[in-house]
Amino acid sequence: MSEVKSRPKWGRLAVVPEAAAHLVCAEGVGLDAVAEAFGDHDAAQAAATVLLAGPTTAAQAGLTGTRVLSHPSRATAFTAFHAHLDRAKMGTAIYLAGSESFLNAASAIAEAHGVVREALQGEHRGARTRRVQCVHCKGIMEAVAVSPIVCSHCGVHLMVRDHYSRRLGAFMGVVVDAEAPGVLPQALRL
Amino acid sequence: MRALQYTVRVSEAEAVTPRVRRLRLVAADGTALPPVSAGAHTVVSIDTGERVIRNAYSLTAPSLSGGAYEIAVLRTPESRGGSAFIHERLREGDSLTLSAPANFFPVNRRARHHVLVAGGIGITPIAAMAEEIFRLGASFELHYAVRSAHDGAFCRELAARFGGRLHLYCGERQERLQVQAVLPNQPLGTHLYVCGPERMIEAVLADARAAGWPNANLHAERFVAPAGGEPFSLFLRRSQRSVTVGADESVLEAIERIGVEAPHLCRGGACGECITAVSHADGTLDHRDHFLSAAERDAGEHVMICVSRLKGRELVLDL
Numbered sequence: 001m002s003e004v005k006s007r008p009k010w011g012r013l014a015v016v017p018e019a020a021a022h023l024v025c026a027e028g029v030g031l032d033a034v035a036e037a038f039g040d041h042d043a044a045q046a047a048a049t050v051l052l053a054g055p056t057t058a059a060q061a062g063l064t065g066t067r068v069l070s071h072p073s074r075a076t077a078f079t080a081f082h083a084h085l086d087r088a089k090m091g092t093a094i095y096l097a098g099s100e101s102f103l104n105a106a107s108a109i110a111e112a113h114g115v116v117r118e119a120l121q122g123e124h125r126g127a128r129t130r131r132v133q134c135v136h137c138k139g140i141m142e143a144v145a146v147s148p149i150v151c152s153h154c155g156v157h158l159m160v161r162d163h164y165s166r167r168l169g170a171f172m173g174v175v176v177d178a179e180a181p182g183v184l185p186q187a188l189r190l
Numbered sequence: 191m192r193a194l195q196y197t198v199r200v201s202e203a204e205a206v207t208p209r210v211r212r213l214r215l216v217a218a219d220g221t222a223l224p225p226v227s228a229g230a231h232t233v234v235s236i237d238t239g240e241r242v243i244r245n246a247y248s249l250t251a252p253s254l255s256g257g258a259y260e261i262a263v264l265r266t267p268e269s270r271g272g273s274a275f276i277h278e279r280l281r282e283g284d285s286l287t288l289s290a291p292a293n294f295f296p297v298n299r300r301a302r303h304h305v306l307v308a309g310g311i312g313i314t315p316i317a318a319m320a321e322e323i324f325r326l327g328a329s330f331e332l333h334y335a336v337r338s339a340h341d342g343a344f345c346r347e348l349a350a351r352f353g354g355r356l357h358l359y360c361g362e363r364q365e366r367l368q369v370q371a372v373l374p375n376q377p378l379g380t381h382l383y384v385c386g387p388e389r390m391i392e393a394v395l396a397d398a399r400a401a402g403w404p405n406a407n408l409h410a411e412r413f414v415a416p417a418g419g420e421p422f423s424l425f426l427r428r429s430q431r432s433v434t435v436g437a438d439e440s441v442l443e444a445i446e447r448i449g450v451e452a453p454h455l456c457r458g459g460a461c462g463e464c465i466t467a468v469s470h471a472d473g474t475l476d477h478r479d480h481f482l483s484a485a486e487r488d489a490g491e492h493v494m495i496c497v498s499r500l501k502g503r504e505l506v507l508d509l
Contacts, residue, residue, distance in 0.1 A: 019402035088378040091402035114302040114379015119404030 006164040010103060010122040013037035015044045019093035022048035025081045025106050027074060028057070030097030033123040035062030037095070049084065053077035053102070074102065074142075078109060085113035094119070099126040101143045108169025117166065130190055132160050133170040140170055146187050148176045157184055194290035196223065198259070203282050206262065206343040210311065211277050214252070215259045218285060225256030228322035229295035229315050229383075229411070232259065233457055235287040236272045238279075243272040244443075246413050246458045248315035248385075249291055254322060259288070262344075264311040270418070270438055294460055295383070295411040297322055302379035304330035305372060307394055309386025310337065313344055315411055316385050320352060335359040335367040335386070369394045373401045385411040412480050413458030416440035416497045419476065423504040426450060427469045435505075441495040445509065452495060452509055459497035466495050466507050473502010 013033050015022070022044055026034050031052060038045050045065030053074040060068055071077035085094075094115050096106045103122045110120050129143040139153025147160035151173065158173035165172065177183055202214035217223055226249050236243045247261040265277045280286075297304065297319050304323050308316035313334055323330045332355055336345065339362060348356050359367040382403065384394045391410045398408055418438040425432045426445070435444040442464060445452050455463035459479030468475070468491055477487045479494035486492060495507070 016402065018400055021402075085378060090373070090376040090378060090380045090407070092378055093402065093404075094378075111300075114300060114377075116379075116404060116406040118406035 006166075007162070008103065008107065008122070008164065008166070010124045013095050013097060013121050013123045015041045016093035016121075017044075018091075019044075020047065020091035021088070022093050022095065023084055023088055024048060024050040024095040024097070025053075025077065026050060026096070027053040027077070027098030027102040027126075029059075029125045030099075030102070030123070031057050031059040031063075031068075033097040033125050034095065035059040037123075038063060038066065051077050051080045051084065053098070074105070078105070081106065081109055082113075085110065085115070088113075094121070096120070096122040097125055099143070100124055100128050101131040102126075104131040104164075104169040105142070106169075108167065111166060111169075130160060131170045132158070132173045133165070133168055134158055134173045136175060140168075141173070144171075144173075144190065146189055148184055148187060149173070159185070160190060196288045196290070198223075198286050198288055200280060200282050200284050200286065201258065203280060207341050209265050209340075210343075211263050211265070212250075213261050213263065213276070213280070215261070215286065215288065216257075222257045223253075223259055224291075226253050226259070226291045227293050228254060228297055228318040230291040230293035230318075231295075231315070231413070231456065232261070232291045233289040233455075234261070234272075235289075236275050236280075238271055238275045241271075241439075242446075243270060243275070244457050245272040246456050248411070249318065250314050251318045251321040253291075254318060254325075259291075262311065262314050268417070270416075289455075292455055292461070294456065295319075295385070295409060297383075298381045298409075299326075300379075301381040301407075302329065302377050303381075304328065305376060305380060305382040306330060306332045307367070307369065307372075307382065307384040307386070308333070309335045309367070309390040310341070312384075312386030312390075312411075313348075314385075316383065317344065317348060319383060320348070320355075324352065331355050331357065331372075333357045333359070333367055333369075333372060335390070336361065338362040369397045370401075373398060373403070381407050381409065383409045383411075388412060388414075411460070413456065413460055414478060414480070414497050416443070416457070417478070419499045420501065422473065422500045422502060424500075425504060425506045426509040427506055428509055435499070440497060441493075441499065441505070441507075445495070450509065454496055457496045459494055462494070464494055464496045465492050466509060467491065468493050468505070469508050470504075470506040471500060471502065472504045473500045475499075475505075476501050 039062045048066045050068040052070045129145045132144045134151040137154035156175045159176035161172045163172040197218040198215040201216045250260045253259040263276045359365040455461045462481040476499040478497040
């Protein structure tokens with residue numbers, strides 16, 4: 001695994017005791033992390049809203065006091081996340097939990113709503129795959145595990161670089177065979 | 191390395207209130223001074239004839255576009271002579287030396303909304319920030335607490351410029367700025383900036399933290415003038431020089447008096463530039479800065495020489 005300086009480092013979720021409200025966006029097994037963090041905090045559970053991408057899991061049993069809103073896909077959960085962030089007031093703590101590509105996308109949404117990175121908590125659960133943007137057509141690919149890859153939007157061969165954009169929530173994919181079309185380096189797992 | 195300095199001439203000096211004097215400063219060589227960002231300050235060297243006093247002042251709104259700089263100087267009763275000199279003896283046409291501006295209190299350009307809070311002379315950086323945000327077309331509100339209607343000069347200007355975005359609290363009329371009333375219902379992504387008396391800053395920050403505001407969204411400017419204390423001996427280990435730090439001078443000023451150069455920038459305990467390793471302290475370090483953490487203070491390995499002192503006999507510094 002390469003050491004990428006710009007790659008976000010995520011920790012463990014911890015309830016912010018002073019927060020008046022808690023807004024959580026989680027995907028799949030990320031709900032386990034939410035249940036662990038909020039399990040012993042009845043007051044925080046009562047003031048929390050969890051937006052879940054994917055079906056609820058057994059972890060929901062640890063969140064009896066919390067409103068968990070299950071959405072059929074990541075895209076629909078993000079639509080709800082946008083709407084909740086728009087209405088949220090200062091004093092609302094924001095938490096994210098899920099795969100790396102989920103955290104990449106969700107943190108970019110939170111930052112676009114003015115949430116400061118230092119105030120944004122995330123916990124990584126599940127796949128360590130990257131979200132990648134093709135710098136040529138600007139198309140985004142979720143859950144990229146190898147490099148080089150073919151851009152799913154414009155079809156060029158992309159090398160996934162260790163260069164992360166917080167604004168986009170994505171790594172940079174740059175054409176790898178511009179000078180010798182079709183000549184590709186050996187594929188590597190990211 | 192010597193920091194960049196400007197020699198300036200006082201082109202205008204006027205009393206905006208009985209206690210505040212506004213100075214407009216132009217470069218002595220006629221060149222235009224560079225533009226500054228709101229929240230920036232400069233350190234003014236004031237040669238009173240007996241000694242050189244260096245005070246940090248916020249650059250006010252007219253400085254933003256550069257050319258000339260303006261500062262507003264409050265006459266403080268506990269002054270070590272700097273503000274008294276500016277009020278009583280400084281005349282239009284006189285020369286001063288300024289450090290190149292630095293900014294430890296900038297506007298966060300990604301904020302969705304800005305809440306600006308000022309008390310008294312703390313309005314100087316805050317009004318510049320309001321002007322900068324206003325020019326950007328961003329959303330803000332300005333809360334300004336003043337002691338009395340005498341402080342009205344700034345109030346009238348601000349009201350004319352910012353209209354309903356200015357919320358004025360006049361102590362004389364029993365109006366109190368209650369920050370708890372301002373904090374609720376601010377949109378996520380709001381940043382709060384406060385400048386004023388230390389007690390006010392502490393109260394505003396404590397209330398905001400209690401309401402769940404993250405530290406990253408809270409910004410304060412706290413310059414402390416180096417207050418005096420008991421004299422003590424100072425030995426500079428590397429320079430092999432000793433000096434007595436007088437009752438009304440700072441460690442940094444004593445060091446400069448004997449011609450030793452030490453790194454520094456804000457001279458107000460805010461920036462951290464003058465952090466100095468303590469070799470030995472025969473006494474208790476009297477930390478007065480806002481830079482070192484509580485743990486660093488307790489460790490006693492470093493001291494901010496622009497404002498902090500020793501309560502005791504002798505301080506040995508790695509300088």
